Amino acid sequence: xxxxxxxxxxxxxxxxxxxxxxxxxxxxxxxxxxxxxxxxxxxxxxxxxxxxxxxxxxxxxxxxxxxxxxxxxxxxxxxxxxxxxxxxxxxxxxxxxxxxxxxxxxxxxxxxxxxxxxxxxxxxxxxxxxxxxxxxxxxxxxxxxxxxxxxxxxxxxxxxxxxxxxxxxxxxxxxxxxxxxxxxxxxxxxxxxxxxxxxxxxxxxxxxxxxxxxxxxxxxxxxxxxxxxxxxxxxxxxxxxxxxxxxxxxxxxxx
Amino acid sequence: xxxxxxxxxxxxxxxxxxxxxxxxxxxxxxxxxxxxxxxxxxxxxxxxxxxxxxxxxxxxxxxxxxxxxxxxxxxxxxxxxxxxxxxxxxxxxxxxxxxxxxxxxxxxxxxxxxxxxxxxxxxxxxxxxxxxxxxxxxxxxxxxxxxxxxxxxxxxxxxxxxxxxxxxxxxxxxxxxxxxxxxxxxxxxxxxxxxxxxxxxxxxxxxxxxxxxxxxxxxxxxxxxxxxxxxxxxxxxxxxxxxxxxxxxxxxxxxxxxxxxxxxxxxxxxxxxxxxxxxxxxxxxxxxxxxxxxxxxxxxxxxxxxxxxxxxxxxxxxxxxxxxxxxxxxxxxxxxxxxxxxxxxxxxxxxxxxxxxxxxxxxxxxxxxxxxxxxxxxxxxxxxxxxxxxxxxxxxxxxxxxxxxxxxxxxxxxxxxxxxxxxxxxxxxxxxxxxxxxxxxxxxxxxxxxxxxxxxxxxxxxxxxxxxxxxxxxxxxxxxxxxxxxxxxxxxxxxxxxxxxxxxxxxxxxxxxxxxxxxxxxxxxxxxxxxxxxxxxxxxxxxxxxxxxxxxxxxxxxxxxxxxxxxxxxxxxxxxxxxxxxxxxxxxxxxxxxxxxxxxxxxx
Numbered sequence: 121x122x123x124x125x126x127x128x129x130x131x132x133x134x135x136x137x138x139x140x141x142x143x144x145x146x147x148x149x150x151x152x153x154x155x156x157x158x159x160x161x162x163x164x165x166x167x168x169x170x171x172x173x174x175x176x177x178x179x180x181x182x183x184x185x186x187x188x189x190x191x192x193x194x195x196x197x198x199x200x201x202x203x204x205x206x207x208x209x210x211x212x213x214x215x216x217x218x219x220x221x222x223x224x225x226x227x228x229x230x231x232x233x234x235x236x237x238x239x240x241x242x243x244x245x246x247x248x249x250x251x252x253x254x255x256x257x258x259x260x261x262x263x264x265x266x267x268x269x270x271x272x273x274x275x276x277x278x279x280x281x282x283x284x285x286x287x288x289x290x291x292x293x294x295x296x297x298x299x300x301x302x303x304x305x306x307x308x309x310x311x312x313x314x315x316x317x318x319x320x321x322x323x324x325x326x327x328x329x330x331x332x333x334x335x336x337x338x339x340x341x342x343x344x345x346x347x348x349x350x351x352x353x354x355x356x357x358x359x360x361x362x363x364x365x366x367x368x369x370x371x372x373x374x375x
Numbered sequence: 376x377x378x379x380x381x382x383x384x385x386x387x388x389x390x391x392x393x394x395x396x397x398x399x400x401x402x403x404x405x406x407x408x409x410x411x412x413x414x415x416x417x418x419x420x421x422x423x424x425x426x427x428x429x430x431x432x433x434x435x436x437x438x439x440x441x442x443x444x445x446x447x448x449x450x451x452x453x454x455x456x457x458x459x460x461x462x463x464x465x466x467x468x469x470x471x472x473x474x475x476x477x478x479x480x481x482x483x484x485x486x487x488x489x490x491x492x493x494x495x496x497x498x499x500x501x502x503x504x505x506x507x508x509x510x511x512x513x514x515x516x517x518x519x520x521x522x523x524x525x526x527x528x529x530x531x532x533x534x535x536x537x538x539x540x541x542x543x544x545x546x547x548x549x550x551x552x553x554x555x556x557x558x559x560x561x562x563x564x565x566x567x568x569x570x571x572x573x574x575x576x577x578x579x580x581x582x583x584x585x586x587x588x589x590x591x592x593x594x595x596x597x598x599x600x601x602x603x604x605x606x607x608x609x610x611x612x613x614x615x616x617x618x619x620x621x622x623x624x625x626x627x628x629x630x631x632x633x634x635x636x637x638x639x640x641x642x643x644x645x646x647x648x649x650x651x652x653x654x655x656x657x658x659x660x661x662x663x664x665x666x667x668x669x670x671x672x673x674x675x676x677x678x679x680x681x682x683x684x685x686x687x688x689x690x691x692x693x694x695x696x697x698x699x700x701x702x703x704x705x706x707x708x709x710x711x712x713x714x715x716x717x718x719x720x721x722x723x724x725x726x727x728x729x730x731x732x733x734x735x736x737x738x739x740x741x742x743x744x745x746x747x748x749x750x751x752x753x754x755x756x757x758x759x760x761x762x763x764x765x766x767x768x769x770x771x772x773x774x775x776x777x778x779x780x781x782x783x784x785x786x787x788x789x790x791x792x793x794x795x796x797x798x799x800x801x802x803x804x805x806x807x808x809x810x811x812x813x814x815x816x817x818x819x820x821x822x823x824x825x826x827x828x829x830x831x832x833x834x835x836x837x838x839x840x841x842x843x844x845x846x847x848x849x850x851x852x853x854x855x856x857x858x859x860x861x862x863x864x865x866x867x868x869x870x871x872x873x874x875x876x877x878x879x880x881x882x883x884x885x886x887x888x889x890x891x892x893x894x895x896x897x898x899x900x901x902x903x904x905x906x907x908x909x910x911x912x913x914x915x916x917x918x919x920x921x922x923x924x925x926x927x928x929x930x931x932x933x934x935x936x937x938x939x940x941x942x943x944x945x946x947x948x949x950x951x952x953x954x955x956x957x958x959x960x961x962x963x964x965x966x967x968x969x970x971x972x973x974x975x976x977x978x979x
Contacts, residue, residue: 140896156619156739168849172900173893177416179585182625182735184513185419201738224556225897235417235533239524244480254474256489264484266507269482273418303939308480 132204133212134162136174141223146214153204159213160188160199163227175226183339186274187195190227196276218279220288229276237294238288240322244305244364245313261309268304268348270340273297277344283327295324296334296344306355316359320346321351328353379562379829380554382530384410384810385815387550387565389537389592391661392420393797394780395571396519397472397804398811402569403528405812407648410563411523412532412552414587418520421573421585424622424802425512426731427803428494428504430794431469431959436493437678440501441707442466443974449795450975451654452498452689453759453788454929455944456605459967460766461786465795465802472801481518483507487676495633495673498689498792502673503535508629511562515797523798531702535561537591538905539832540568540599540776541824547599547775548822553834555902558895560833564824566815569807570778575609575760577906579864580856582755583626583969589906590913591867592782596762597912601771603950605760605960606913607920607931610791613693615754618709622739624754627714627732629793630883631749632686634728635670638697639748640705646712647685650696659685669720690788692929694753698865701752706918711752717745738894753865759795759930760789760920763949768810769803774824775814779807789929837895839904845890848903855882855910863918867932872922879915886911919959920948 132253135146149170151162160178167174179185181200188199193207193214210366223231238255249255277296283289294302300322302315319325332345359365388395391413402409413420434440445466450457473491474804477483481844483505484492493502507514523529534555541549541772547568552561572592576584597603614627632638640646651659659682660666666684673679683906686693697712707713716725722745726733729744736742736749760770768778787795858878862871886907891900894923926940927933946961967975 154620157621158739159519161621167899168847170474170892172847172849175897175899179419179421179587180424181422181585182622184510184731185423185585187415187419203738228556230556231671232533235524238521240730243525244521246478246480249478254490255477257482257485258433258489259485262485266482269507269517270510272423272513305480308482311480335600342494 132210134166134213135214136163136166136226137216138174138226139223140225144223148212157204158200159192159202159204159215162204163199175228177223177228184272186272186339189218189274189276189279190338191218191279196279198274198276198339201339218275220279220281220285233290234275234278234297238301241298241302241305242313242318244308244311245309246279247312255310258292264347265304265307265309267342269298270342271297271300272340274339276288276337276339280333282331282333282336289324289327291304293327295351297327298323299325299352300342300344300348303352306352314359316356320360321338322358325353325356327348381559381562381564382410383564384408384530385565386567386569386811387412387563388569388571388808389550389586389595390420390571390573391417391531391570392422392571392573392780393515393519393800394804394807395420395569396516397801397927398569398571398808399529400519400522400526401808402806402812403526405809405816406528407812408528409817410530410532412535412537412563414536414555416533416536417531418516420516421533421588422512422516424583424626425515425625425797426509427496427630427633428506428511428794429469429473429515429791429797430496430499430502430503431505431798432466433470433472433473433493434490435490437501440503442480444500445469445503446971447975448499449792449978450788452790452792454790454939455788456928456947456964457788458766458785459971460788461563461803463971464766464806465786465798468802471615472778472798472805473689473729476515476518476801479522481514483514494630495683495687496793497629497687497693499794504633504794505524505632509630509729509795515632522602528659532561536902536905537595538836539712540595541828542599542773542820543825545600545774546822547773549824551829554838556707556897559899562824562829566818566822567775567777567811569811570762570776570782571780571804571807572782574781575910575917576755576758578859578910578914578917579755579777580853580860581615581624582891583612584755590685590909591976592778593761593908593916594912596771596773596776596778597916597950597952599773599776599885600952601773601776602763603761603916604763604947605788605920606916607924607948608759608789608929609755609917610757610930611691611694611753611757612756613690613697613753614714614751616740617652617707617711617750617752625735626754627749627751628729629690630695631714633715634716634717635674636686636714637684637719638686639713639715640700641707642705646705647688647693650692651685651688652692655688659683659688674720689790689792694865697751698753707848709750711750714751717747721747751975757781757791757793759789760784760917767806768813769807770810770814777807777811779803789931792961810870836905837918839889839891840902841891842888845888846885848886848889848900848907851882851889852887852903852910854885854906855879855907857912858882859914859917863914863921866932866934867921869922872918875918876915879911879918883911915957916950919957920950923948923959923961
């Protein structure tokens with residue numbers, strides 16, 4: 121690669137977390153460098169040559185599946201999309217598992233909590249189709265929902281969200297990933313269900329104070345805060361804090 | 376058997392890609408209990424990598440399309456070796472399966488009048504692929520995943536690998552699996568099992584597949600005594616990335632060519648005009664001017680009257696052409712062909728229609744595809760061959776065993792058309808789920824699990840831990856991948872194939888001596904030793920079937936027999952286990968029904 125003049129480094133040191141949920145330490149591995157190499161290649165090299173039991177998740181190696189999430193030099197990233205030449209030559213690179221979730225082993229976390237959150241979101245409920253049994257939708261009406269559906273569930277946004285990472289409020293807050301998913305349902309042109317009660321109570325949307333950390337780490341460049349979370353917050357306010365609507369709900373007995 | 380976590384189901388689905396999830400949804404709707412067991416987390420299956428779209432004759436973009444044209448294209452793409460009944464079912468049922476996804480929340484790109492937009496693809500006469508930019512597979516997986524987790528009767532056992540199928544008197548009685556995170560064994564009692572494990576791409580070094588693609592379902596079925604057909608047909612996708620080394624093999628969607636991208640050699644020639652096979656000569660443009668008229672029509676959203684550019688020939692033809700250009704010294708700097716969309720479409724169109732490709736090249740290869748051409752070369756992509764199934768129910772030749780998607784054989788014949796795998800998953804995933812549920816409900820007595828057999832299997836699975844200090848399993852897997860790429864690749868000879876068989880035996884001996892470090896907790900080295908056994912089985916099957924087919928057809932090219940042989944056009948090569956030996960035989964294909972023959976000949 122261009123960029124650095126002078127002597128090209130031919131190898132680099134990875135400091136990889138080895139351990140489980142109770143104990144562990146960073147261990148050094150020296151890895152030979154190749155043009156265009158990504159961090160996941162380096163981890164695979166370590167597995168093949170130095171530590172066959174080093175645990176990491178991966179699948180597509182092309183930024184599509186969102187399996188190889190980890191913290192590279194402290195920043196949440198996909199290892200398959202992080203080039204080794206992104207870092208200053210000669211400096212060790214630190215690899216740690218995502219901090220917001222319990223460690224299972226090495227770079228692998230227990231992310232099962234996320235699957236439980238997903239299951240509780242009220243399902244898609246389409247309005248009745250047109251007489252020919254299909255639906256008509258305009259592209260401009262689905263553009264914004266297609267943005268949300270780009271999500272690859274890497275959970276990097278969950279990892280960086282301070283409500284989950286620092287305050288561990290997994291009991292009250294669904295996290296940015298699932299607010300994006302709910303936005304994809306709420307703004308779906310065919311969907312006829314309402315999830316504002318779910319957003320307010322179970323998903324805990326009020327916990328988000330829009331610091332946009334999630335948007336910054338999203339590998340799919342989804343505008344999580346601006347396009348998903350803020351419009352959802354507005355819907356909750358409209359439904360629950362608008363005095364007329366509040367009265368209407370009381371009259372209908374659905375308060 | 377207290378050492379096992381034991382669970383009991385009516386239907387066990389192995390694999391959570393499109394076929395597995397669609398099968399599970401259908402089986403659960405029939406009212407039986409269902410488990411899906413998958414090697415990765417839910418939603419990570421290789422289906423997410425499908426880019427171009429799902430082929431279905433919806434006729435929303437071009438009203439001339441119909442199931443009959445789709446059927447004909449599929450058969451011709453498969454060089455007439457397809458299971459014609461499966462090809463018919465695929466063409467007839469795909470539109471309903473796609474609309475069903477929409478009813479479950481999927482959002483496909485739209486036509487100006489608000490219907491599902493369809494894209495052109497290799498081998499399809501009309502624009503036929505419903506798509507979402509270049510991330511159609513992700514849209515499908517997410518839709519099916521959300522439907523699955525909301526179904527009350529489906530358990531999802533994530534990050535668990537099925538190591539063996541269990542049988543009682545020749546019929547399925549369960550499966551022995553291990554949980555990857557803890558290494559603990561999982562005994563799954565079941566009446567029926569649906570294999571939906573995908574393909575075998577990891578048998579080759581240059582491939583577009585994830586680590587999961589180790590031929591597990593092929594090997595499980597083989598070990599259980601099922602027939603495998605068409606194992607000689609491995610699809611090499613014409614356009615994999617070439618440079619830098621670390622991304623070699625990663626897929627470049629056929630959608631690039633569907634959107635007007637062209638292939639050129641180092642002399643700047645559009646070489647595909649020289650490679651149009653006789654069978655397709657009337658259907659493809661023979662001048663650049665005509666090909667350009669077709670692209671102009673497509674971009675403008677008009678019905679194309681010109682014939683299609685030869686870049687949209689079927690994958691087997693394009694892959695061989697690129698390989699030949701490179702072999703004859705007309706390759707790109709890193710040994711590929713140039714794929715150019717930059718000079719054909721506006722930058723903003725490219726970013727809109729091919730966003731993942733744009734990002735992939737920019738971030739991994741420092742190439743801006745809106746300004747420069749890509750370099751591409753064939754990459755191992757898809758397995759046409761697989762478990763022989765009944766076209767209606769997807770049942771294998773072992774009672775209680777079913778297969779759908781890539782692991783099943785027959786549908787695609789000698790070559791699969793792009794876009795047909797996603798419709799395959801939906802159409803035959805559903806049929807397999809239905810078939811398995813009906814079988815399970817009709818079963819009189821609960822099949823019993825053979826306890827001593829289970830004990831013996833667990834001892835086999837744990838043996839690598841006894842060999843601490845043995846060779847690394849990764850080294851053996853790499854040797855196998857190099858062997859298959861070199862001797863059982865795009866162009867094959869009898870000498871190479873015989874040599875490969877002998878070498879596979881040596882690798883099997885090495886695989887028997889590999890050791891692993893550490894303990895059973897999330898141990899990729901241990902998992903690789905077990906996956907390696909499956910890769911060796913499927914590699915042997917591919918090699919033996921390739922030896923048996925002494926002709927060239929579709930994805931299978933024999934250097935000594937460059938032409939298709941009508942005799943071989945009437946048979947499938949079938950692989951089956953007999954004791955410890957792999958047997959190969961030819962089996963005649965049932966004659967096609969008269970009405971389908973007429974469709975094929977274009978009389979309808």
